[in-house]
Amino acid sequence: MTPSRDQLHWMYRNMVTSRRLEEAIAKIYLEGKTPVFNMANGPIPGEMHLSDGQEPVAVGVCAHLTAEDVVTATHRPHHQAIAKGVDLDRMVAEIFGKATGPSGGRGGHMHIFDPAVNFACSGIIAQGMGPAVGAALSRKVQGKPGVAVAFVGEGAVNQGGWHEAMNLAALWKLPFICVIEDNAWGISVAKAAATSVPRNDVRAAAYGIPGHHVEDNDPYAIFEVAGEAVARARAGEGPTLIEVETYRLAGHFMGDAEAYRPEGEKDGLFAKDPIPKMRWRMLTDGTATETELDAIEVESAERVDAAIKFARESADPAPEDALTSVFAA
Amino acid sequence: MNKTNERKLTIARAMAEAVAQELRVDPRVFVMGEDIGALGGVYGNTRGLLEEFGAERIRDTPISETAFIGAAVGAAQDGMRPVVELMFVDFFGVCFDAIYNMMAKNTYFSGGSFKVPMVLMTSTGGGYSDGGQHSQCVYGTFAHLPGMKVVAPSNAYDAKGLMTAAMRDDSPVVYMYHKGLQGMGWLGTEPGATVHVPEESYALEIGKAKVVRDGTDVTVVSLGMGVHHAMKAAKELQEQGVSAEVIDLVSLVPLDRDTIRASVAKTGRLIVVDEDYMSYGVSGEIIASVTEHDISVLKAPPKRVAFPDVPIPFARVMEQFCLPNPDKIVAAWAGMQAA
Numbered sequence: 001m002t003p004s005r006d007q008l009h010w011m012y013r014n015m016v017t018s019r020r021l022e023e024a025i026a027k028i029y030l031e032g033k034t035p036v037f038n039m040a041n042g043p044i045p046g047e048m049h050l051s052d053g054q055e056p057v058a059v060g061v062c063a064h065l066t067a068e069d070v071v072t073a074t075h076r077p078h079h080q081a082i083a084k085g086v087d088l089d090r091m092v093a094e095i096f097g098k099a100t101g102p103s104g105g106r107g108g109h110m111h112i113f114d115p116a117v118n119f120a121c122s123g124i125i126a127q128g129m130g131p132a133v134g135a136a137l138s139r140k141v142q143g144k145p146g147v148a149v150a151f152v153g154e155g156a157v158n159q160g161g162w163h164e165a166m167n168l169a170a171l172w173k174l175p176f177i178c179v180i181e182d183n184a185w186g187i188s189v190a191k192a193a194a195t196s197v198p199r200n201d202v203r204a205a206a207y208g209i210p211g212h213h214v215e216d217n218d219p220y221a222i223f224e225v226a227g228e229a230v231a232r233a234r235a236g237e238g239p240t241l242i243e244v245e246t247y248r249l250a251g252h253f254m255g256d257a258e259a260y261r262p263e264g265e266k267d268g269l270f271a272k273d274p275i276p277k278m279r280w281r282m283l284t285d286g287t288a289t290e291t292e293l294d295a296i297e298v299e300s301a302e303r304v305d306a307a308i309k310f311a312r313e314s315a316d317p318a319p320e321d322a323l324t325s326v327f328a329a
Numbered sequence: 330m331n332k333t334n335e336r337k338l339t340i341a342r343a344m345a346e347a348v349a350q351e352l353r354v355d356p357r358v359f360v361m362g363e364d365i366g367a368l369g370g371v372y373g374n375t376r377g378l379l380e381e382f383g384a385e386r387i388r389d390t391p392i393s394e395t396a397f398i399g400a401a402v403g404a405a406q407d408g409m410r411p412v413v414e415l416m417f418v419d420f421f422g423v424c425f426d427a428i429y430n431m432m433a434k435n436t437y438f439s440g441g442s443f444k445v446p447m448v449l450m451t452s453t454g455g456g457y458s459d460g461g462q463h464s465q466c467v468y469g470t471f472a473h474l475p476g477m478k479v480v481a482p483s484n485a486y487d488a489k490g491l492m493t494a495a496m497r498d499d500s501p502v503v504y505m506y507h508k509g510l511q512g513m514g515w516l517g518t519e520p521g522a523t524v525h526v527p528e529e530s531y532a533l534e535i536g537k538a539k540v541v542r543d544g545t546d547v548t549v550v551s552l553g554m555g556v557h558h559a560m561k562a563a564k565e566l567q568e569q570g571v572s573a574e575v576i577d578l579v580s581l582v583p584l585d586r587d588t589i590r591a592s593v594a595k596t597g598r599l600i601v602v603d604e605d606y607m608s609y610g611v612s613g614e615i616i617a618s619v620t621e622h623d624i625s626v627l628k629a630p631p632k633r634v635a636f637p638d639v640p641i642p643f644a645r646v647m648e649q650f651c652l653p654n655p656d657k658i659v660a661a662w663a664g665m666q667a668a
């Protein structure tokens with residue numbers, strides 16, 4: 001399965017939008033946090049987990065999804081939220097903790113929820129698995145269309161909850177896909193120091209389902225295996241496990257000095273930045289012109305600027321609104 | 330007395346020093362957890378241990394809390410003394426069975442023939458907009474369930490003495506340290522938590538509260554970060570001519586009810602400050618401990634300054650609205666007078 005020209009342009013646009021957003025957040029996050037770095041300060045307080053480098057996974061998978069399909073994301077959810085179609089203005093407002101965010105500021109960047117596109121997050125490792133399996137169950141039981149995708153990091157595969165959810169999805173043959181973003185690091189612990197097998201796709205065998213591995217963060221290859229997995233799920237043939245070798249170009253969170261990384265590893269990763277690689281590939285094989293890609297880049301940057309402006313100009317929530325939304329209205 | 334020459338430590342360094350001193354003398358002690366090796370702990374409390382003791386005794390784990398906390402229970406029962414870290418207490422949801430159904434109960438189930446001498450250290454607290462899965466205290470949740478001791482230091486002196494005591498204890502101890510007291514600048518830091526810490530090893534008695542400020546008009550009871558709020562409020566009340574006594578609980582299990590009762594018997598008024606959710610928790614337990622003992626000592630109904638019964642919101646204005654602070658304690662005193 002090869003992406004069409006339109007699909008490629010859509011993928012590139014979402015990758016660039018995601019990157020521009022992370023770059024903008026990285027700058028704004030440091031406002032009020034220099035010279036003394038205190039997470040509590042600035043227009044965006046708290047932890048900030050950026051997705052720079054991991055964009056191909058989000059777009060390669062979400063290119064096959066529509067709003068009715070379900071995605072659960074992690075503590076590092078921006079690229080997936082963008083690719084799934086979460087409204088950018090409101091999403092950025094939530095990251096700023098503004099009243100105009102989809103959660104009115106209650107959630108923040110690790111808790112982006114948008115029912116319009118069936119998108120949810122959990123900041124706890126592997127805990128998006130159960131809800132995604134449950135959504136897949138709901139669609140199957142109700143005879144409703146749609147598949148569910150859980151994005152997790154490679155560290156999540158060592159959680160008990162991950163294995164329980166995989167077994168359930170396979171046992172009940174649910175329209176479910178687990179996509180592992182293997183960025184090689186669980187905070188400071190390398191994959192090889194935490195995981196008993198070099199590749200997690202082999203773990204699919206334990207559940208009797210197909211497992212795929214994608215090397216080198218390749219958006220085309222991700223598109224292809226995700227397409228097969230989504231088609232399989234839509235046809236009622238059950239779940240698929242996909243592991244993608246991706247790259248975390250930022251720290252685990254902003255402020256992470258990354259002293260645990262081997263020297264020079266980061267430079268090697270920047271050389272493999274997937275965005276210029278995809279641009280080069282499209283220009284080389286003629287699936288896009290320079291004019292088209294330049295336009296996408298300008299429009300993406302403008303889109304991000306507008307979302308940041310919307311967020312900055314939005315009002316803070318009323319403090320006492322903290323006491324609302326605890327129970328269903 | 331010349332205090333300027335005294336060595337001051339952050340809670341993070343005091344914890345690491347206590348663990349290192351036990352590691353040197355007790356071969357049964359080892360440390361497990363996420364990012365506790367090369368990184369030295371996300372909150373700095375295992376810094377330097379890997380370099381001195383090596384990867385056999387300072388073990389970085391996968392993100393597998395059920396497995397490594399369960400494994401600590403087994404190792405403890407087999408004669409070792411594990412110190413394990415649950416990075417954020419909020420993460421207890423993925424591994425609570427190992428904690429409350431095994432760690433806490435196996436001594437009882439075995440009629441005391443099995444011992445589970447382990448320390449579960451875990452970070453608590455918010456105030457820096459980390460959202461509702463990375464900011465909780467859940468003190469009451471742990472203290473409610475029998476079989477585990479629960480301690481929460483408010484300063485580095487207590488932090489070291491409690492850690493040493495916890496490691497030497499034959500029962501499991503949950504050691505809850507507040508991120509905002511840890512001395513890690515990036516989390517903001519309460520300077521009052523960084524105090525003089527003697528270099529030699531010492532242990533505090535687990536289960537003893539401390540009267541950290543003498544007063545006669547009202548007793549303010551708290552733990553962890555709340556003690557610092559209480560001390561600031563007491564200074565403000567002093568300016569109004571009100572004499573507040575402040576009690577640092579230090580330990581939730583066992584709870585030093587005698588010290589609380591004696592203080593309230595003297596002052597006749599009680600304010601409990603707790604960063605945990607208000608209902609079914611520490612604040613209610615403290616008040617019950619006084620009223621069921623002798624309600625006649627009270628000159629006014631007790632007051633609670635606690636986190637309202639809502640998940641912790643991300644937005645700064647909302648979170649700060651919910652958190653205890655010195656002004657709310659002063660206002661609680663005023664409310665007592667109006668009543």
